[in-house]
Amino acid sequence: MADLVRRPPTLAVVAARTDDYIEKRGRLAAPGAPRAADRVAKARLWREAMTRTLARLNRAGIAVIVVHPAPELPYTAEDCAVVRVLLRACRPTVERARLAARLRRSLVAEDGAIAATRDTFPLDVEPALCGSSSCAFVSGRTMLYRDPEHLSVAGAERLDGVFYAAFRRVLRVRAAR
16 A cells, blocks of 8 residues: 555556355454454445545555455356357346345445445446346356355456456546646
8 A cells, every 4th residue: 555655556456256255254353453354344444444545545645446246156267168159058146135135334435445445447247247136157158156255367357448448537537638
């Protein structure tokens, strides 16, 4: 962080599996504060810490894009043999409503931190990875995920245009100020 502030880039991208920290993993703690184990307290701590981090970057003149967590699908590449993918016989999906419920606390925490800072912008990658009602592990003959938490190279390539458009939007907003 100190290096970023000392030699500030025009734009920084921040991303985390926020939902894992809030919904799954053990406890969170702020420096000098007791550890929080319940999800509501962890979401509050995450929002507060993220707000401080984003504000510090913004004060240094750095615009920030916060990438909301990509949908996490409970499948692995081993669940779909290549021949089944090629024959379009492997179609594991998860309803978007189920994913939204899991991400709700994380998105509220991240959006709260974004709203509390001036030069920070959200980026939702879900529309590039999902259909209108569900998210699929496989699209056509292409596996979008390597495992539940990681996109495949092909899945990541779907986000090229999404990131490019986000960079352009942020830089246009900054140039207009």
